[in-house]
Amino acid sequence: MARCPQGLIAPALRLRDLSVVGLKDTVYAGRPHRAALFDRNGMRFALVPAGRPDLGYDASRFQPTAGQADSYAESAAEFELPPLLEYVDAMTSPQRPAEIPAMLVAGEAFDPCVVPLAADGPRVLEVVASAGTRSGTLQVYGSGSGLKVEFDQNGKVRRARATRRVSYHEALTALADMGLRTTSPDEWEWACGAGATTLFRWGDQSVDDGYPYHYKTGPHRETNLWGLAIAQDPYKHEATTERTIVCGGDGGGTTCGGDGFFLGWLTLATAYRDNEFGQWLASDDGYASEILTRPVIGLD
Template sequence: MSYADLTFTQWNDQPDGVARRTAQGIADRHGLTPVGLKDTVYAGRSHRVALFDRNGMRFALVPGGRPTLGYGAARFEPVPEQVASYAESASEYGLPPLREYVDAMTSPVRMAEVPAMLIAVEAFNPCQVPRSGASREVPYDAAMAGLARIGLRTTTADEWEWACGAGATTLFRWGDDNANDGYPVDYQTGPHRQRNLWGLAIGQDPYMHEVTTERTIVCGGDGGGATCGGSGFFLGWLTLATAYRDEGFGQWFASEDGYADEILTRPVISLS
């Protein structure tokens, strides 16, 4: 069998004994150490998490399927605090109506084919992987080469969204609301700091943005621009939306002028 065909429903419907054998089969086929299975609940949804170790790097099983990705702001029902926060930002920066802005800053609604895969629990800076000889690679190319040297790759944009939201249809993976008296970095606890449904630490800090296989698509943050610039609490939280897309930031980050102390990726082990 191909473990890449394993769907969310198939995985969660397996009896515990079968699930353990499935996890062991994945580990054996890919030279991994199974860490264990555990049941988790996130934002009112439950899931069985399978964890694996690869040379000290922890991976979680992310089942596949044909999910709907992206976000359509027509279904967004902001609470009064979100409306008020955005109104202040819109007045200061000349922004369009709230739903129009959310639509512009999130990826379009679409269907995607996503295989089951193993995804790193924590983001990773592959530029730290040793390499021999001098290199003139730009940071993005160096990061991708670093992953390749250890037999990994980063996520596609679709895979990142699926990994982050785990099929949630809300603006954020935990719902549509956000704290209204601070930015994400002001809170060390809360739904954004918790491991998500798959068991991943992802989309927790807007400063910790992650690159994808598409050079200009950056996910999970905006480099801290909205927070550092004091753009308003709702705009600061919006950068953690599952489908968040800042095209301008992505294009700058991918350009010769783009700068980063580190480039974070979400390593993937493709299943066979």
């Protein structure tokens, strides 16, 4: 299903500021792969091969475990939801054929609203001194901007970042200024699932006694087959080229609202689509503390 012509790697090497990190043998959910990794100005990219997959999800294939079924039954009774398979079908993108070109995809989501700061910069030192905080994470917010400082176990500044509120279009423009773009919805699903036809990229099963954030280890915390840290946290939804379509989460609404464990895990499904959430984000009333994108370098 996936194709990785060797001739595509050489043009990638000629891209400005792009260097080879190396090849890495990976195994995810029992599937082996040799990932090709690149670096561009400190941002790690993985080669996602071309493919002609069937994207989306057919809910009629889903066979829930007893725990998943029980969890959903409780949610359905409380929130007057339709039968389980009908709900899964409504909350995932429809099955469709696609043709995806080979591309380099960032290993981690990127927030164009964030500007790295030197740990010993005057602004960082001033804020730390005034707050007196020397552990964990310090966040300071002002009008339309903020500062986030992370400390190591010895109380030293490990990383500092300035944040500013930007619109969706400003975020995509910031990527374009870096010679990058974000994924289309189809590209995102292909990059996340890596050809898996199951509900999640690791299979159909999910934990039935907690939400994803309760588990710091597990298949959702591991990088996927192609070496991408993706769909790991429902709070970290990612923007795509389609303004109303976000992937990889729901902003934490389901988890924060206590809607039920299965519904909380469903937000990490490869084809998950919360259309109401996406439309709200794109409206005048929508807002987000960060706009995460998945940077792409095309190879065409």
